[in-house]
Amino acid sequence: MPAVSMTVNGKAVTGDVEARTLLVQFLRENLRLTGTHVGCDTSQCGACVVHIDGIAAKSCTTLALQCEGANITTIEGLAEPNGPLHPMQEAFREHHGLQCGFCTPGMIMAALDIVRRRGNNLDEHTIREQLDGNICRCTGYHNIVKAIAAGAKAMAKSGARQAAE
C-alpha cells in the first residue's frame, strides 16, 4: 500500500493507505479524528467538509493520496486544545445553530470558507446561497444563518484566523 504524508491540525502524520482510500476514511479510521462525518455518498450533504490548504473541500470526494503534503484542518483543529473556542464555533452555540450536531462540523468548516471568500459582513441571502453544499435536517437553517452572520462579524472583531492558514 502506498504511503501518504500530510499535516493534520498542525501535526505531521503519515499512513499506509489503499489507493482508493478517501480523505475522510483516512481522517476517521487511521487518525481516529471522528469529528468529520459522512452523511451521504454523492457529495451533497457537506457533513465531511474540511479545509485543505485553507480551502473548504468535501473529504468524502477527495482521495487521501491527493493530499500528499497538504495542510488539513478538521473541526478538531479549529480551537487550540484547552483554549477558547473559535468565534464561529461560539456563534453556533450562542445562536442555537445546531440540534443533533451531525452536520455541524461540516457547517462550521463551510461557514469559515464563506467568510474567507465573501468577507465578514454577510447578508442572509449570501449565506443561504453559499450554503448550497451543506444539508441540515434539524434546524431549518434559520439559526445556522444567524450563527454564520454573527460568527463572521465576531471573527473580524477578534482577528481570528480564517482557519488553516
Add this chain to the structure above:
Amino acid sequence: MSATGIGASVRRKEDFRFITGKGQYTDDVIRPRETRAVFVRSPHAHAKIKNIDTSAAKTMPGVIAVLTGAELANDKIGNLICGWMIHSKDGTPMKMAPHPALAVGKVNHQGDAVAVVIAETQVQGRDAAEKVKVDYEPLPPVADPAKAKSGPQIHDIAPKNTIYEWALGDAKAVDAAFSSAKHVTKLDIVNNRLVPNAIEPRAALAEYDAGTDQLTLWNTTQNPHVARLVIAAFVGMAPEHKLRVIAPDVGGGFGSKIFIYPEEVVCLWAARKVGRPVKWTADRSESFVTDAHGRDHVTHAELALDANGKILAMRVKTIANLGAYMSTFSSSVPTYLYATLLSGQYEIPHIYCEVDAVYTNTVPVDAYRGAGRPEATFVVERLVEVAARQMGIDPADLRKRNFIKSFPHQTPVIMAYDAGDYNASLKKALELADIKGFNKRRREAARYGKLRGIGYSTYIEACGIAPSQAVGSLGCGVGLWESAEVRVNPTGSVEVLTGTHAHGQGHETTFAQLVSERLGIPFENVSIVHGDTDKVQFGMGTYGSRSGAVGMSAIVKALDKIEAKAKKVAAHMLEAAEGDIVFKDGKFTVAGTDKSAAWGDVALNAYIAHKFAGQELEPGLKETSFYDPTNFTFPAGCHICEVEVDCDTGKTEIVNWTAVDDFGTVINPMIVEGQVHGGIAQGIGQALLEGAVYDKEGQLVTGSLMDYCMPHAHDLPSFKVGLTETKAPSNPLGIKGCGEAGAIAAPAAVINAITDAIGTEELVMPASGQAVWAALKRAQPRQAA
C-alpha cells in the same frame, strides 16, 4: 425566572462536544478487533431467490464469513414484528406477513437484504459482496398503493395485498348529514411519500462477550429499551437481561430511528457467530432503500357544510401504503394517529373515515415526523380552505365560525381535547403576518409579474404519547408511560436518568433547567443520562413529542419524592418536626425560625446517616418514578404562508412564514423555536421539494440526495415565530410538546398559499416548478384584488 430555570433560553449543555467534533455517534465508537458488515441487497422490487452462491465471496481477501437467511432461520432467529394490532371492520386481525432480517426464498422490495458479508474492513466487505451470486427470478411488482389491491400478491397471508380495512366513526350519521348539506367540498389528495434522511445514517455495532454470554449493541435508535425488548422477546436473539442497547449521540431521527430494523439483528447474530464485534453503517444510498419512509396516502375527502359555512360532517377514504413489510409501529400511523385528528380545531358533529392499508413492493412505511397527523391536517386544512373559497367566505372567517370554543371537547373520533384557544393563535398570527397589508403586497407582486398567494393552516396534533390504558385498548402492544430516576449524590450534585432519548432535542439542557429550578441548585450541577439500558431503567424513548409532556412529568414525580425524603433528613438534622420543614430555593428551613440547612448538607447527611437511625429512615437520596399520562396533549396553532409564484417558470418562493403555536408551558424558548423551525422546513420540503418516486418496476428513482430534493438553505425563508399559551391540564408542568408542529402545519399552509396564487385547487405535492407551471396552464390566475 432564574437565568437557567424554566422559561429561560439557556444555551445548550450538549453543544460543546458537537461544535468541537467530540460527539460520539455510533460509527465513531470503535471496539477492539471490530469487523464490518456489508449487506447484499436485492436489485429487484419483487423476485424469487432461486439460489445464493457465496463460495466466491468467501475466498475474497479479508472475508470472515458470508451469511444468508437460511442460516439465520437455522439459528432460530425470529422475524421482525409490528407492535400495534389493528382489526379490520369485519373484526379480523391485520395480516402481518413474516419479515425475516435476511430474506428467505423471496425478496419483496429493492434493497431487501439477502446476505451479509463480514470482513476485516468495509472495502473488503464491499468487494466480497459483489462476488455473492444471487439467482433471482423476477416477479411482477406493484409500487402504487392505488393499484395494490389489483396487483400481484406479495405475501401469502394477505390476499389483494390488503393488511386491514379499518374504519372509525358513524357512517350512517355522516351520510344523513351530507344529505342535508347546503354545500359539499370534495378533494382527491395524494400525500406524497417521503424519505426521512436524518443526516446521520443508521448504524449498528454489536459485540459478544463469551465470558458472560452478554451481547451489547450500539445503535442509532430513538428508543433503546424498546429495541432491546423486541430483539429479546420477539426476535429471540438473547434474553433481555443478556442484551445491552446503547444509543449514544444520535444524529437526527424524525421517527425513522424508532423502529427495529434487520441490520441490528444481523449484526448481533453475526457478532456471536464470528466471535468479534460487527459494525454496520449505512451509506446514504442504502438509507434510501432501507430506512422506513413516511406518508404515502391516497385519499378522497368530502366536507359537508350548511349555508352559513358551519361544518356538518366529514367523510374520508384513504389508502395507506405500508410497503413490503409491516414496520414496528406502521399500523398505527394511518389509523389511530390519523383518523383521530380529522376533527382538526373544529366542531364537527360527524366524521367517518375508512382506511385500507396495503402491501406494495416498496420500502416499509412507518412514522415520520408528525406520523399520521400531518396527513390528517392536510386533509382537514385543504378541505376547509377550499370550502371557504368555493362558498365565497374568507378562509380565516370560516375557520373562526367552526372553531371549538369550550373545553373539554369530545370529538366524534375518540379524542377529548382538554384545553386550547384557537382564536387566540389565529388572531396573533394574522397580526404577525400583517394580513391587512396582503392585498397591497399582492398588487405590487403583480406589477413585477409574480402571483402572490396566502394560505393558512390551523392545525391540531395529539402529542404527549400516551396514556397506556388508552393506547392498549386501541391495539398498542406496549404502554407509553415514561420513567425517571433522580440520583442525588452526597455532594449535592444530581444525575437524572430518563427513559426518553435525545437526538437533537436538547434534553440535557431542558431537563437540567427543570431540576435546577425545582431543587434550587446550579444548572451546572445537574447531568442528564439517557440511551443506555444498563444505566437507565426501562423507558419508552422519544417520538410523538412526548419527552417534555411525559418524560419531564416523570422527573417531576421523582423530584416530589426526593423533596419528601430530603425533608425527613433535614428534620433530623434540624431537630424539628418533618411537617415544619419548608424547602425553598435550595434551602431547608424550620418554619418560623432561622434554623436552616443547605441542600448540599442535607444530601451529605442523607448518605452519612449520622443524624438518624437506619431503622427509622433509609439512608440515601435516590428516587424513581413511572409516570403514565392521563390524556394526550393537544398542541395547536396557526401557520400562515405567503408565496410568490413565477408565472413563466412556476417556481414558488416562500416570502413570509408566520407560525403561532400553543405548546402550553415552554421550558426553553430558544430550543422550542428551533424545533418549530426544523418542523416547518420538513413540512415545506414535503410541499415543495420532496417526493419518493417509484417507477413501474418498483425501482426507487429518487434514491440518492442527487435525485431526492432535500430543502437547502436557499429554499427556505427565515420564520416569524410566536407563541400563545394554554396549559395542558393533564400533566404537572402544563407542557404540550413542540417537536412535530411545524411538519404537521406546514404542507397545508404552503399548498393553500400556492393554490390561492394560481387559482386552481388541482396541485400535487411536491409543488415543483413544473407541477405549478402545469397547474397554471390549466387555470386562470386569480386577479389581484
